[in-house]
Amino acid sequence: MPTIQDIAAYAESSAKKLGIVKYDVYGSSVDETSVQVDKGDPKQVKASNRSSxxxxVWNPDGKVGVTSTSDVDPLGMDLALQTAQEASAFGVDDHIPDFSPEAVAPTADVQVETVPPAPVGDLISTLVEAEKQLLAAHPAIASVPYNGLAQRAIDRFYLNSAGALRQEARSYASLYLYSKTEQEGRKPRSAGAMRVNRGLPLLDIEGCLKEATEKTISHLDYDKVASGKYRVVFSGEAFLSLLGAFSNMYNAQSVLDNRSLSTADSLGTVVASPLLSVYDDALHPENVSAETFDGEGTPTRRVPIIEQGVLTQFLHSAGTAKRMGTSPTGHASIGAKVSVGPSYYQVLPGAEASTEFSLEHAKNVIFIDDLQALHAGVNALQGSFSLPFDGWLVNDGDRTSIESATVAGDFRELLKAIVHIEPEAEITPGGLCPRIWVDALSITGEG
Amino acid sequence: MTVAPFPTPLLKTNDLLQRDYAAPRDRFDSAWEATLSTLLGLGRAAGADFVEFFLERNNYISCQAEDDAITSLSPRLVTGAGVRVFRGQADCYVSTNDLTFNGLKAALDKALAIMGLTLPGPHTNLAEINLELLRDYATAKGKDGWLSQCSSMQEMGDVLLAANGALGQKASHVQSRRAVYFRDWQEVLVAASDGTFARDIRLTQSVGYNLLCADGEHRSSIGQRAGDTSDPAFLRQWDYATAAADVAESAGKMLYADYVESGSYPVIMANKFGGVIFHEACGHLLETTQIERGTTPFIDKKGQKIAHENLTAWDEGISPDAFGTIDMDDEGMPAQRTLLIENGVLKNFLSDRAGSMRTGHPRTGSGRRQGFTYAAASRMRNTYIAPGDYSVEELFASVEKGIYCKQMGGGSVGPTGQFNFAVSEAYLIENGQITKPLKGATLIGEATEIMDKISMCSNDLDLAAGFCGSISGSIYVTVGQPHLKVDSITVGGR
Structure with a gap:
């Protein structure tokens, strides 16, 4: 595979040949290996080494064309720049993207350890052992149908014809275990857990096993739940998945496209209970995929999105920031249309709560551990959701697994109906978030 | 006795260094035979039970009009290959961007090493794999010129702007309107150690609308897509005027719709995309991938009744133009028509090569993948419930109070057979008549229970284009059904 310096040289040479003066390139090369096992034997091992x-390209009229390619040799770069040049004839006339004004600004000095890849044999033996332990944890656990252990090394870079050149290397390892139960006369139940870290030796395998075991066993005692309005407690992961599904609310590009639950005037308005504060912080120490620059080369940073219920800032690219008279925030991905997206959430208690809540003492509360089918059950433009979930009906700390049910509501109303945010945050791959208590959500039980 | 000369010189591994294996990167044809037969031979000589190479070239472009401007025109060029090595029933898949002989050999070497095998050393006898004559569906079916016959960038922009203009005229309370198009041209070459050697070109196109309307706090968001797999002129023949009228009408009706009241109802599912109910509640559970995992309740039900006697269902890859149509699957097997369920009785599962090896169910030409970074897996193609004997009117007349699901969103099925899917356009049925629009509905249930509750099928089978994400990536599929009645299903709402 060519190095980043090779790719920069190819791009420069191709641009010169094609008469292109202004261009930029974002890319990555990935080397990854993953394994799955089935009843003690490796089932499938996958490996890949690829670049993209x-x-x-900006043409003489200043319009931009884009092309992506997996061919990063001189021939491939020639073709990519040529195609982008052709596409530039159809580039937008208004709000033409430009280099980020911060593409050469210093990035955060973050020391991220990269871990050398483990031998494939180690991945297989680790996963086989994890599967074995999970199967032995309870007689009802009959299989681990979904499991995987993967490691990935990624080098990413951004460069432009004005001299910007950034690059960084990261490594990750991830483990997921999803077990299924079988009991005579009972329906099969399932649950799982996942862990991510910078390499296999750092993975919390024991924690993943413990969580998968406990969750699976906790669903053995299940029952239907009556339909109605309930006080609902979202796990950190469940709340973050909902927050992410409605990220158009604080996405500047969505606001400018009129495809947001917010408008430009929403900044400074109350959008949630004062108990809630939300930040996006790509550089948070718990973020194993911490990136110091975005797809436009802009340094990443901590951004306050909601503080004590007030919408304080949108996430920006260079282009949206320019249009809205502010600074980019390091949340851009380049493409024919630059998109904006979150990096790593941090949800915190905002204003001091007047009442304390606890699952140990609450009555008739629904605890939602995991929301499903967000791709189907969320209407992000309407603000509504209706989603199946895994969870429990909780009474004085006793949990009864819910056989099958949905939770439905309006996300804007949900944010304002938050009645408690627990102090301790869960660490998830998508961010940090404590359990969030919400009043009066609609639950539909099956049957 | 006369000894006949050897038909070709016998090869030893050290001869490879002197051979010219340069195959054209810009075209997959019989010139690849020497390269691939040698590599496959190397894999077998190393001790692999089965080796397969999958080569892909991809030329993709998407275009988007927002309001009255083209805001995105995005080409993507991809080349890559994957090698799959089986040792017993275990397998390994390695992918790479490097299509040189040495690049493919390195990928093979890596796959063999993972499986505990090593490439043969110098001076080792090497038996190339005798590949069949290239089975070239692309040339045989006149597909080689397809890419150049598709709409140009200029035409894409012109059509989408005109279409978005038509939508603007038809719709009211418009907050945002988008017309989107993509063209996905893919050339694939499959060569395997059982002699498989096949080439195909796929041309998948889709075009549609996404309309957001708002009036104060009332909002409606409606999307609609059409898809095609074999017509380069698809975009220029798109009837956007009719599509715009449909989308505008739906958005208008849903703008002031009430949220559905949760409960258990009889439901009438519309034809076309209503077929997502079968796709999620049953289709996925008939893939051998699910048998391998033990995540289908139908694992031992072949030959048994698993659905209402009025239900017959098919999966096939051969309907002309349908979004899931493939001349061959991604393992080089010709597509088939597979009878899944006949009058409620389970007849067949969908199987790829690995699934067949591990479960014993015969291959059905269903080995599919998004691209070269994925190993093929058993996946659906065009999947639909066969038409029944009832009229649509008879279905409605049988419902006193229920829900009519006219447009479906996506859905999913879990490892225990629980499925769900969203309804993007629904109406209340009272005494056999549609009375008012409803929004926010999600249908949930158990696969084993719902299939027996599909009690009436009308005679108006129609298909719709869809996207299916699963173990081997996102692929193009068709869902379909006639209007059908589910006697009772849980409707999640407010």
Whole structure:
């Protein structure tokens, strides 16, 4: 595979040949291996080593064309720049993207350890052992139908014809275990857990096993739940998945496209209970995929999105920031249309709560551990959701697994109906978030 | 006795260094035979039970109009290959961007090493794999010129702007309107150690609308897509005027719709995309991938009744133009028509090569993948419930109070057979008549229970284009059904 310096040289040479003066390139090369096992034997092992880049070309009229390619040799770069040049004839006339004003600004000095890849044999033996332990944890656990252990090394870079050049290397390892139960006369139940870290030696395998075991066993005692309005407690992961599904609310590009639950005037307005504060912080120490720059080369940073219930800031690209008269925030991905997205959430208690809540003492509360089918059950533009979930009906600390049910509501109303945010945050791959208590959500039980 | 000369010189591994294996990167044809037969031979000589190479070239472009401007025109060029090595029933898949002989050999070497095998050393006898004559569906079916016959960038922009203009005229309370198009041209070459050697070109196109309307706190968001797999002129023939009228009408009706009241109802599912109910509640559970995992309740039900006697269902890859149509699957097997359920009785599962090896169910030409970074797996193609004997009017007349699900969103099925899917356009049925629009409905249930509750099928089978995400990536599929009645299903709402 060519190095980033090779790719920069190819791009420069191709641009010169094609008469292209202004261009930028974002790309990455990935080396990854993953394994799955089935009843003690490796089932499938996958490995790949691949590169891809996306190039933007500005033509003499200042319009931009884009092309992405997996061919990062001189021939491939020639073709990519040529195609982007052709596409630039159809580039937008208004709000033409430009280099980020911060593409050469210093990035955060973050020391991220990269871990050398483990031998495939170690991945297989680790996963086989984890599967074995999970199967032995309870007689009802009959299989681990979904499991995987993966490791990935990624080098990413951004460069432009004005001299910007950034690059960084990261490594990750992830483990997921999803077990299924079988009991005579009972329906099969399932649950799982996942862990991510910078390499296999750092993975919390014991924690993943413990969580998968406890969750699976906790669903053995299940029952239907009566339909109605309930006080609902979202796990950190469940709340973050909902927050992410409605991220158009604080996404500047969505606001400018009129495809948001907010408008430009929403900044400074109350959008949630004062108990809630939300930040996006790509550089948070718990974020194993911490990136110091975004797809436009802009340094990443901590951004306050909601503080004590007030919408305080949107996430920006260079282009949206320019249009809204502010600074980019390091949340851009380049493409034919630059998109904006979150990096790593941090949800915190905002204003001091007047009442304390606890699952140990609450009555008739629904605890939602995991929301499903967000791709189908969320209407992000309407603000509504209706989603199946895994969870329990909780009474004085006693949990009864819910056989099958949905939770439905309006996300804007949900934010305002938050009655408690627990002090201790869960660490998830998508961010940090404590359990969130919400009043009066609609639950539909099956049957 | 006369000894006949050897038909070709016998090869030893050290001869490879002197051979010219340069195959054209810009075209997959019989010129690849020497490269691939040698690599496959190397894999077998190393001790692999089965080796397969999958080569892909992809030329993709998407275009988007927002309001009255083209805001995105995005080409993507991809080349890559994957090698799959089986040793017993275990397998390994390695993918790479490097299509040189040495690049593919490195990928093979890595796959063999993972499986505990090593490439043969110098001076080792090497038996190339005798590949069949290239089975070239692309040339045989006149597909080689397809890419150049598709709409140009200029035409894409012109059509989408005109279409978005038509939508603007038809719709009211418009907050945002989008017309989107993509063209996905893919050339694939499959060569395997059982002699398989096949080439195909796929041309998948989709175009549609996404309309957001708002009036104060009332909002409606409606999307609609059409898809095609074999017509380069698809975009220029798109009847956007009719599509715009449909989308505008739906958005208008749903703008002031009430949220559905949760409960258990009889439901009438519309034809076309209503077929997502079968796709999620049953189709996925008939893939051998699910048998391998033990995550289908139908694992031992072949030959048994698993659905209402009025239900017959098919999966096939051969309907002309349908979104899930493939001349061959991604393992080089010709597509088939597979009878899944006949009058409620389970007849067949969908199987790829690995699934067949591990479960014993015969291959059905269902080995599919998003691209070269994925190993093929058993996946659906065009999946639909066969038409029944009832009229649509008879279905409605049988419902005193229920829900008519006219447009479906996506859905999913879990490892215990629980399925769910969202309804994007629904109406209340009272005394056999549609009375008012409803929004926010999600249908949930158990696969084993719902299939027996599909009690009436009308005679108006129709298909719709869809996207299916699963173990081997996102692929193009068709869902379909006639209007059908589910006697009772849980409707999640407010």
């Amino acid at each position: 880049v996306i190039v933007r």
